[in-house]
Amino acid sequence: MFHKLPIANDIDACFMHKVDGGFSLKKFKEMAELGSIALEFIRARCNDGTLPILNLPYHRDDIVSWKPIVDRYQSLYDDVVILGIGGSTLGSATICALVDGCVITAPRIHFLDNIDPISFDSRLSSFDKEKTGFLAISKSGSTTETLTKLLIVIDRLGNKNFSTQIICLTEPTDNPMRRIAATHGLLCLDYDPKVIGRFSALSTAGLLPAAIAGINVEGVRRGAAAVLDATIFAKNPLDNPAIAGAAINVALARDHGINQTVFLPYVERLERLSIWFRQLWAESLGKEGYGTTPINAMGVVDQHSQMQLYLAGPRDKFFTVICSDPRGLGGRIRGELAGSAAESLNYLLGHTMGDLMAAEQQATIDSLISNCCPTRLIRFSNLNEEVMGGLIMQFILETIAAAQMMRINAFDQPVVEETKLLIRQFLQEEN
């Protein structure tokens, strides 16, 4: 309990005294009552165990139980392909991005989310059939896209011995994925029915692929637990970053027409976090006319693409800038290689690529603030497992809290189900 927090939040630039486009501290303080309701909801679910995502950060037994699978997949395969879509895979893809830039001895993990037939076939055929393991993940066990991919993979493996090569993870109900697994003798693991897909990053769905990728998943849970503890034991709801973040998003949308939330990490390995967050926020809050639209951005790339709009376009955006400290990292920019360009590049030469990244990060923050854009900063020095767990937990809590403040149910997606029915109807009619 009470590990050091892996991430730090700074919300000063959300308020009027710092940015003209921000809102008043008085209005923020008026959110305290809604903040208390949200915090009580989270505390109650954590205490009575009815929302297991709020207990998972403290569990370790499940991680130990995956060891035989992790060992087998690590020793047999060069590549492991995850078949799934949406919440069942975005969490693990987010966490697996941690291996980028590390020396990897574990298998390479690939996420085949989409069903574009050309891309799917081309990616699938790039793997060595004998040296590739598969993990098919679907909470419901009935998601058409995932079942299609699973059946096509079974077909392509086309030999009698593939049963140990594919593992399924789905709810313990009589569902199509479980029936397919039984037909082919595949191991089928239980997906906890109380863990909603887009909230599943810290469960087996998110962490088993990460463990196979060689990531220290206990560290991820530790980081999440630190952020969760800080919320559960918060004395004042608005002092807690997740509750305050929800209050700012909700109040800016309600009172200032700021209905877009820009997620802007300056760490490329957080690109997937951004996509994971987009589903979490959109599918949980986009209901009954509520919700704000999440926008994925990436520093520094979008400085050369979106920044003009962000700084001078409609005043309808709240910014979350996620910053690390890359100073001193990466290659050094050597003056002797610049030839006659050296004189004009004086400001740059001798610095590292990380120094440049840090300067660009700070320049963006300063420009957002001076152009009246309400901006929250989330900082850490280096991205590691604890930081990743902390970020995931903060956004899970923030989403749950925002839903409570809007008085909507964060855990369903009724309209998406309508589209699923239509897809089935269309295919049925064509048969």
Ligand SMILES: O=P(O)(O)OC[C@H]1O[C@](O)(CO)[C@@H](O)[C@@H]1O
């Ligand atoms: O894990 P499942 O049941 O395959 O669902 C995949 C995704 O589909 C949805 O149900 C909506 O289409 C998401 O909420 C979910 O993350």
